[in-house]
Amino acid sequence: MASSQFEDSIRVLEEAKRSKLYEKLVAQLKKDFELANIRLNISDNPSPEKLKTELHEKVYRLILEQFPEYLNLLYIVDVSEDKVKQIETTDVVDMAGAVSFLILKREWMKVSLRRRFET
Numbered sequence: 579m580a581s582s583q584f585e586d587s588i589r590v591l592e593e594a595k596r597s598k599l600y601e602k603l604v605a606q607l608k609k610d611f612e613l614a615n616i617r618l619n620i621s622d623n624p625s626p627e628k629l630k631t632e633l634h635e636k637v638y639r640l641i642l643e644q645f646p647e648y649l650n651l652l653y654i655v656d657v658s659e660d661k662v663k664q665i666e667t668t669d670v671v672d673m674a675g676a677v678s679f680l681i682l683k684r685e686w687m688k689v690s691l692r693r694r695f696e697t
Contacts, residue, residue: 584679584683584686586679587630587633587634587675587679587682588626588627588630590679590682591603591626591630593686594686595626597693599686599689600626601622601623602692603682603685603686604620604622604623604624604629606685606688606689607620607629607633607681607682607685608620610651610654610655610685611636611651613654614650614651614654615647615650616636616640616644616651618632618633618636619632620632620633630678630682633682634674634675634678635674637674637677637681638670638671638674641670641673641674641677642670651681652677652681655684655685657677657680657681658680662677662680665677
């Protein structure tokens with residue numbers, strides 16, 4: 579499934595589980611957060627709902643409290659600035675949810691493309 583076809587974060591995570599790439603997606607998230615020097619406290623195999631919630635809360639806190647680190651994370655994950663600008667909300671909670679979705683879609687793309695080229 580192409581990443582642009584997902585409706586929300588849970589759909590991305592369900593596809594990762596279905597494709598048996600969920601653990602790799604979690605590892606990729608942790609790796610990119612670590613590269614951005616941001617602590618992401620999630621277990622190795624959280625439920626999709628738990629991961630979605632933890633990521634949303636972390637992005638929310640970054641936007642409010644550590645904006646330069648938030649921008650660095652978007653750069654490291656490779657979330658398009660244009661896609662972030664297309665988010666139509668002024669509510670920080672909604673913005674954090676939308677950005678979390680963009681992060682998950684981009685991380686899913688990395689993991690799924692890597693698998694495609696490994697086999």
